[in-house]
Amino acid sequence: MLATGCDRRADTGAVVVSAIGSPPTLANPDLRAIDEPSRALIDATAQGLVRFDAAGQIEPGLAERWTVIDDGMTYIFRLRRATWSDGRPVSAEEVAARLKRHVAPTSRNPLVPFLSAIDDVVVMTPEVIEVRLTRPRPDLLNLFAQPEMALLRTRPVSGSGPFRMVQPGPSPLLRPAVDPDRDEADEADRGARPERDVRLIGERAALAVTRFAAKRSDMVTGGRFSDWPLLSAAGVAPANIKVDPAAGLFGLAFTSRDGLLADAGARDAISASIDRTAVLKSVRSQWLPTETLLPDQLDSATPPSVPAWVALPLAQRRQAAAALVRAWGKPVRLRISLPAGPGATLLFTQLATNLAAIGIAADRVAADAPAELRLIDEVAPYDSGRWYLQTACAPCGPEASAALEAARLAPTLPERSRQVAVADATLTRDAAFIPLGRPLRWSLVALRLRLWTANARAAHPLNRLRLDTR
Structure with a gap:
């Protein structure tokens, strides 16, 4: 019944897309803060x-x-x-x-x-x-x-283009732009077919999922781990749930180097004590963990640098971390900044449990609040080790920063590869970041959107959703 229920949308009319976030806008976009709806609108029209x-x-x-x-x-x-x-x-x-x-x-x-x-x-x-x-x-x-x-x-x-905004407002209607290289008759036919149009809605995840479940939209885009638990509650058909093999960073950056966190060994011990499998599976059972900063060799001269503790059993790692915390002799309390959402609540519960096992108390704070640990959840814009290392360095020590700068300024590709490898090893020793896994990016997709394809960029342009919008 679920399999048949997922394909009841008529293959007519404008494609309705819910992007998770605020109503989309083009007006003076602050490119450091654009959320998924405005990002989709910019990509579609500019x-x-x-x-x-x-x-x-x-x-x-x-x-x-x-x-x-x-x-x-x-x-x-x-x-x-x-x-x-x-x-x-x-x-x-x-x-x-x-x-x-x-x-x-x-x-x-x-x-x-x-x-x-x-x-x-x-x-x-x-x-x-x-x-x-x-x-x-x-x-x-x-x-x-x-x-x-x-x-x-x-x-x-x-x-x-490739779209024009024909109805502005909080939920703009987009229509394919006239192509000067196509003949007028073909363009007139393109403009007369409403199924080529896209209605873009920016709304919070719960509303977007509810709209899709009620068959009042064709796609939800911009889904992250924080809202993943909503899908089971809404009863969305499995055939409509799509997960991208997104490449990028998902983990915790040490944003403070005060007190216990001034010591790289302490930061490394905290990272070693995290049961990554349990943390990620609390959100999604198929979410795979990682212990390295780089997901693959990419443009590094060597394979990803692996922390020394990876070969040790978790119990032994926690025992060593707990001894280090006790030797510090003062209460240790860390603030963890996370986004809102039920997935983030599950993630924090597991992280707090893991830290408590080594004698550290944890407090959850908002994503923009001061914190000792800050979640980084970003898809990589390109396949370079430098992006991963630079993004994870928030901040990192002077030696790691110098290695990253050397990679940036390398005059040749072989030298760049060598310097990326040096920076990877240095950043791993510096323990500036706790890698947990790859970013979780999901969409809800009606079967009428036959061009939708999962990909490592989690990129789903609005002009590449249906076969007749090429």
């Missing part, structure tokens, strides 16, 4: 040079093709014909100017620390721009495909 397709792979955006030359030091992009939402043509000068703003050191763009190799953006012809680097970056296209790199015009705020 593409960058390239985009992610349904499988999380690179596809053309404003650039119809590109070439990499000079041993990876120069990217040349040929722009396609495109227009802003008012019909005015997009020019190469506008693209270059907006791209420069995105990568400027003063930009609010959270990707700026990973774009420092960009030296200049130059207009070569009315159709061609050139991005010049000081150091080779083979992963640049994955960064350019992020919604944070979408090219927005500011007065008024608008983009170049």
